[in-house]
Amino acid sequence: MQSDFYQLLKAQGYILGVSGQAGARQELTTATTILAFKYRDGVLVAGDRRATAGNMVMYDRTDKVLEIDRSSVMAIAGVPATAYEMARILEHSFKYYRRTQLQELSFEGKLRALSKLLKENVAAALAGTGAVAPIFAGYDAGQEAAKIYFYDILGAEFEGVEYAVSGSGSSTIRGILHYLNTWGEQPLSAMPEEQATVQALRLLTSAAEFDSATGGVNREAGLYPVIKFITAGGVRVMPDLQLRSLFESRVARSV
Amino acid sequence: MYEEPYRWVEAVGNRRQYLDDQLKEGTPVVGVTYERGILLMTMSKGTPKLYEIYDRLALGGMGHPADLEKLRFNLLEMAHVEGFNRSASDVTGSRLVKYGIAPVIKQAFEEVFKAPFIVKMLLAELGQKSGKDGFLTINYDGTFEERSQSAVLAATSVVEQKMIEYVRRQSIVSLKDAVDVSIRTWAVGDRAQRSALEDGEGRDEAKPDSDQEMIGAETLYAHVRRCIPEKTIECVLLDRQVQGPSKYRALEADELEAVLPTDLNPSLS
Numbered sequence: 001m002q003s004d005f006y007q008l009l010k011a012q013g014y015i016l017g018v019s020g021q022a023g024a025r026q027e028l029t030t031a032t033t034i035l036a037f038k039y040r041d042g043v044l045v046a047g048d049r050r051a052t053a054g055n056m057v058m059y060d061r062t063d064k065v066l067e068i069d070r071s072s073v074m075a076i077a078g079v080p081a082t083a084y085e086m087a088r089i090l091e092h093s094f095k096y097y098r099r100t101q102l103q104e105l106s107f108e109g110k111l112r113a114l115s116k117l118l119k120e121n122v123a124a125a126l127a128g129t130g131a132v133a134p135i136f137a138g139y140d141a142g143q144e145a146a147k148i149y150f151y152d153i154l155g156a157e158f159e160g161v162e163y164a165v166s167g168s169g170s171s172t173i174r175g176i177l178h179y180l181n182t183w184g185e186q187p188l189s190a191m192p193e194e195q196a197t198v199q200a201l202r203l204l205t206s207a208a209e210f211d212s213a214t215g216g217v218n219r220e221a222g223l224y225p226v227i228k229f230i231t232a233g234g235v236r237v238m239p240d241l242q243l244r245s246l247f248e249s250r251v252a253r254s255v
Numbered sequence: 256m257y258e259e260p261y262r263w264v265e266a267v268g269n270r271r272q273y274l275d276d277q278l279k280e281g282t283p284v285v286g287v288t289y290e291r292g293i294l295l296m297t298m299s300k301g302t303p304k305l306y307e308i309y310d311r312l313a314l315g316g317m318g319h320p321a322d323l324e325k326l327r328f329n330l331l332e333m334a335h336v337e338g339f340n341r342s343a344s345d346v347t348g349s350r351l352v353k354y355g356i357a358p359v360i361k362q363a364f365e366e367v368f369k370a371p372f373i374v375k376m377l378l379a380e381l382g383q384k385s386g387k388d389g390f391l392t393i394n395y396d397g398t399f400e401e402r403s404q405s406a407v408l409a410a411t412s413v414v415e416q417k418m419i420e421y422v423r424r425q426s427i428v429s430l431k432d433a434v435d436v437s438i439r440t441w442a443v444g445d446r447a448q449r450s451a452l453e454d455g456e457g458r459d460e461a462k463p464d465s466d467q468e469m470i471g472a473e474t475l476y477a478h479v480r481r482c483i484p485e486k487t488i489e490c491v492l493l494d495r496q497v498q499g500p501s502k503y504r505a506l507e508a509d510e511l512e513a514v515l516p517t518d519l520n521p522s523l524s
Contacts, residue, residue: 005335005339008336099335102303
């Protein structure tokens with residue numbers, strides 16, 4: 001009994017993504033900024049809310065930090081149609097496994113499930129119609145620790161021991177994260193939740209400063225990044241009201 | 256020889272007798288609604304009999320574990336593929352039963368050269384609002400029945416009727432009420448089944464329990480206390496107040512202990 005939901009879908013004729021034409025490579029679209037880092041109580045995952053098509057802003061309320069189950073989150077960078085479809089497959093796969101096997105899928109099993117989907121999607125990714133470079137973060141019950149993994153568009157999986165970034169604004173904040181973690185007053189992993197949230201807001205604001213495809217904070221519209229926390233207790237979302245308060249008091253002064 | 260209509264009817268009748276016989280020692284299952292959703296309860300020997308099917312669907316079953324597993328997988332496959340292809344709100348108990356497993360069970364029951372499913376199933380569905388919760392029970396021959404408020408599974412329809420009559424007279428508001436009433440209703444069913452077995456009768460002809468009206472809570476608790484050494488109380492909830500789309504949760508041992516009737520608590524410790 002495999003209990004593999006994706007195999008079940010495939011047996012019914014489902015095909016993930018659009019089959020790409022080899023060699024017809026276009027500019028890969030990864031216009032966004034997502035980040036994850038370990039803080040004192042677990043892992044923080046954050047993402048801006050802008051969706052773009054070329055130089056056009058399509059939408060400013062996108063949620064790119066998707067809760068897959070009660071203990072894991074996938075942050076998406078890349079083609080939204082494919083990324084959201086992968087998130088839906090994963091969500092159903094994990095539920096299906098839990099309900100058929102009467103136990104949770106292991107954290108390694110969850111990582112592998114995403115990797116397999118990315119590999120299935122290689123043709124579309126190389127053709128430029130379905131590239132996705134996600135971050136997957138979750139609580140590993142076996143090792144009693146929250147963990148971060150990031151992927152390339154071919155499905156290779158890497159552990160972000162301290163942090164991980166993806167998307168077009170990632171190069172800006174990767175350096176900042178390295179600096180903060182190495183020479184900051186305290187390493188990221190020692191920061192309490194509030195301080196970690198402030199850093200995430202500052203990092204995404206910096207990314208938006210240098211990357212037009214990353215949406216910053218829109219105070220007039222009340223639009224703030226999506227920030228989620230993964231701890232032993234599960235996934236939790238930072239409410240906009242709290243984000244607003246922290247942004248006004250500890251981020252906005254220089255923006 | 257089954258080409259002759261009479262032989263076929265006779266064969267189906269034999270099958271019914273065979274299935275009644277197989278199910279006569281099964282443990283009853285009780286489903287009741289309460290203020291926050293639905294409680295399913297049974298007492299099992301090791302192997303669980305209550306399962307999560309989808310975000311708002313739970314299953315209780317009695318019968319052969321392998322048959323129950325096969326049908327449970329059918330339900331899980333149908334529910335998840337439908338939920339993925341359409342949406343979670345399109346996955347309804349009614350569609351899963353009427354167009355999904357009921358025809359499969361009926362076909363197996365009537366194909367007299369093949370083995371039938373030795374099962375009875377109870378599917379509970381949490382509505383979007385209180386008052387919209389419902390149950391579907393499916394018999395081994397594929398017949399199904401829709402109910403609200405409460406539903407039960409037991410070895411025979413006579414025992415089921417006794418349990419339904421008992422549960423109907425009870426008032427349920429809180430989880431504590433739901434646990435208490437479901438345990439007592441289970442005891443009504445289990446006592447009636449054992450009594451039928453002792454009398455050498457296991458089917459619908461079982462004599463009516465004349466003192467049914469008189470059974471007091473203490474007698475029922477005493478019956479449950481006698482069962483506890485060899486069986487475990489199993490309770491699961493479809494709880495409207497659980498965060499997120501999946502509303503199913505098992506009642507953990509400490510939580511169960513906190514809501515058990517005081518007459519039963521010492522038996523657990």
